[in-house]
Amino acid sequence: xxxxxxAPAGLALAxxxxxxxxxxxxxxxxxxxxxxxxxxxxYWEEELGHQADAVITVSLAMREDLLEHSFxxxxxxxxxNGIDPARYHPDAPGRQRVRAEYGFATDDLVTxxxxxxxxxxxxxxxxxxxxxxxxxSPEARMVILGSGEFQPIVEERINALDIGGSVVLRSEFVxxxxxxxxxxxxxxxxxxxxxxxxxxxxxxxxxxxxxxxxGARGLVGFxxxxxxxxxxxxxxxxDGNSAEDxxxxxxxxxxxxxxxxxxxxxxxxxxxSTFTWESVMDRTLGTYEGAAG
Numbered sequence: 635x636x637x638x639x640x641a642p643a644g645l646a647l648a649x650x651x652x653x654x655x656x657x658x659x660x661x662x663x664x665x666x667x668x669x670x671x672x673x674x675x676x677y678w679e680e681e682l683g684h685q686a687d688a689v690i691t692v693s694l695a696m697r698e699d700l701l702e703h704s705f706x707x708x709x710x711x712x713x714x715n716g717i718d719p720a721r722y723h724p725d726a727p728g729r730q731r732v733r734a735e736y737g738f739a740t741d742d743l744v745t746x747x748x749x750x751x752x753x754x755x756x757x758x759x760x761x762x763x764x765x766x767x768x769x770x771s772p773e774a775r776m777v778i779l780g781s782g783e784f785q786p787i788v789e790e791r792i793n794a795l796d797i798g799g800s801v802v803l804r805s806e807f808v809x810x811x812x813x814x815x816x817x818x819x820x821x822x823x824x825x826x827x828x829x830x831x832x833x834x835x836x837x838x839x840x841x842x843x844x845x846x847x848x849g850a851r852g853l854v855g856f857x858x859x860x861x862x863x864x865x866x867x868x869x870x871x872x873d874g875n876s877a878e879d880x881x882x883x884x885x886x887x888x889x890x891x892x893x894x895x896x897x898x899x900x901x902x903x904x905x906x907s908t909f910t911w912e913s914v915m916d917r918t919l920g921t922y923e924g925a926a927g
């Protein structure tokens with residue numbers, strides 16, 4: 635089962651013991667929707683979680699949240715997502731073209747945000763903190779690639795803070811090839827999410843050898859991907875609720891580009907060693923085999 639919409643059929647089959655049931659859950663209604671979301675959706679997600687022979691979720695953080703909602707710890711498993719490192723590669727074309735399209739100078743320090751413009755992605759603290767970044771690094775520029783219900787608010791705040799000269803919002807849909815080209819353009823990537831059970835964007839950026847600044851407060855799988863200190867450091871953890879902390883994290887990268895580039899190189903190594911689809915396949919098959927008895 636991949637979604638609550640299939641719950642009645644899956645639960646009926648499981649009740650008649652026609653086949654074992656495995657429930658894949660990326661995020662939960664109570665976390666991804668403001669105000670707790672739909673009681674109906676929550677009901678079906680919890681029924682699937684409680685009755686499934688196995689539950690597969692995307693991070694240890696999400697597993698902990700499910701256990702707090704009475705999911706069975708013996709049947710609830712965390713299996714990280716993976717990345718195609720041949721497609722998301724540091725040498726992917728597009729860097730100079732994308733930077734030129736936005737009118738960035740060669741020596742501009744470019745930051746990229748990719749994601750829905752919604753409350754859980756931390757886009758408003760990012761906008762509110764940008765003047766602090768610009769004060770420290772006047773050559774800093776930012777591309778926001780995404781759309782969502784917060785777009786009018788984001789546009790209003792960009793205008794009110796008078797940061798339109800260094801912040802570009804691009805809201806139309808782009809292809810995967812164009813998204814990869816955008817990953818090639820920046821010096822750092824920033825994803826200050828507040829609720830992100832896994833967060834594939836951080837892994838995509840890491841595979842592209844980009845240092846990343848990620849939200850790590852709350853239910854956020856980024857903190858399992860990004861090592862924030864020590865010899866394997868590949869990025870910075872911040873509180874996505876705090877404009878000041880988000881700005882601090884960006885500044886940590888922009889003020890020492892050589893160090894940040896080394897973090898990006900380590901991020902690529904981590905993606906190659908830990909977040910492979912082969913690993914995902916092995917752990918998923920193992921969970922299915924266990925459910926089959």
